Amino acid sequence: MSEQSVLIPDRNDLLSTTDEPDPGLAFSLEIGGETTRRQYRLTLRGNSLNPIIDAATPLLGMVMRVAGMNSNAMPEQLFSQVVTDVQAVEQLLQEQGYEPGVIVSFRYILCTYIDEAALGNGWSNKNEWIKQSLLVHFHNEAWGGEKVFILLERLIREPKRYQDLLEFLYLCFSLGFRGRYKVAVQSQDEFEQIYRRLHHVLHGLRGDAQFPLLHQDKKTQGGRYQLIKRLTIKHIFFGSVTVLVFFYLFYLLRLDNQAQDILQQLNKLLR
Numbered sequence: 001m002s003e004q005s006v007l008i009p010d011r012n013d014l015l016s017t018t019d020e021p022d023p024g025l026a027f028s029l030e031i032g033g034e035t036t037r038r039q040y041r042l043t044l045r046g047n048s049l050n051p052i053i054d055a056a057t058p059l060l061g062m063v064m065r066v067a068g069m070n071s072n073a074m075p076e077q078l079f080s081q082v083v084t085d086v087q088a089v090e091q092l093l094q095e096q097g098y099e100p101g102v103i104v105s106f107r108y109i110l111c112t113y114i115d116e117a118a119l120g121n122g123w124s125n126k127n128e129w130i131k132q133s134l135l136v137h138f139h140n141e142a143w144g145g146e147k148v149f150i151l152l153e154r155l156i157r158e159p160k161r162y163q164d165l166l167e168f169l170y171l172c173f174s175l176g177f178r179g180r181y182k183v184a185v186q187s188q189d190e191f192e193q194i195y196r197r198l199h200h201v202l203h204g205l206r207g208d209a210q211f212p213l214l215h216q217d218k219k220t221q222g223g224r225y226q227l228i229k230r231l232t233i234k235h236i237f238f239g240s241v242t243v244l245v246f247f248y249l250f251y252l253l254r255l256d257n258q259a260q261d262i263l264q265q266l267n268k269l270l271r
């Protein structure tokens with residue numbers, strides 16, 4: 001089977017490589033004659049519980065950052081940069097020991113998700129997306145909105161084996177990916193059923209463990225989120241009143257002691 005097909009991984013077929021992947025993913029935006037990279041550089045390796053989500057985070061973040069950008073500000077080299085970044089993520093997952101079919105399936109889902117965002121936000125008006133899509137480039141297919149859900153049905157038969165990939169697909173759904181349900185308004189209920197079913201399956205695998213939708217520091221994994229207590233005017237007011245009451249009682253006690261001393265001295269003088 002060619003690599004352009006969506007593969008269901010073989011348990012014993014793993015890839016390895018010694019080449020060093022790009023430690024970060026970035027692209028440049030040229031706005032007003034100036035090129036900036038700072039805003040769109042995200043580290044490749046984070047602290048996600050799911051290595052696939054961890055590796056894909058920079059590309060997912062890129063989609064979210066440029067989703068509402070004016071098409072005139074879209075860099076012409078965006079498509080070629082994303083292609084390079086997808087290849088870097090593939091290499092990273094190979095080094096982490098993922099099965100070839102898992103990697104190809106991941107790439108298929110990722111390309112379909114990014115293509116849907118590109119077409120939906122008019123990216124194709126300013127760059128190479130108008131000539132071809134990521135799915136065409138990597139898999140020689142024009143549209144993957146249908147096959148992603150076919151792939152889901154095959155992966156969900158062995159949820160433990162493909163847990164990382166299923167969690168990544170669930171994250172794409174959470175970020176707005178709809179595939180074949182993008183334009184079929186009457187089918188939204190069907191999508192919600194698929195979404196809830198996938199959530200139920202993943203919840204059964206992780207139990208009460210935190211779902212890896214976002215990066216989290218390893219020191220805080222498993223801990224509860226707490227609101228940071230902030231000093232407000234209300235807190236300052238009650239604190240000031242408490243201090244004043246304390247000093248008032250302190251001086252009242254001292255005055256009472258002094259009054260008792262004076263009374264004792266007067267009693268001695270009157271005897």
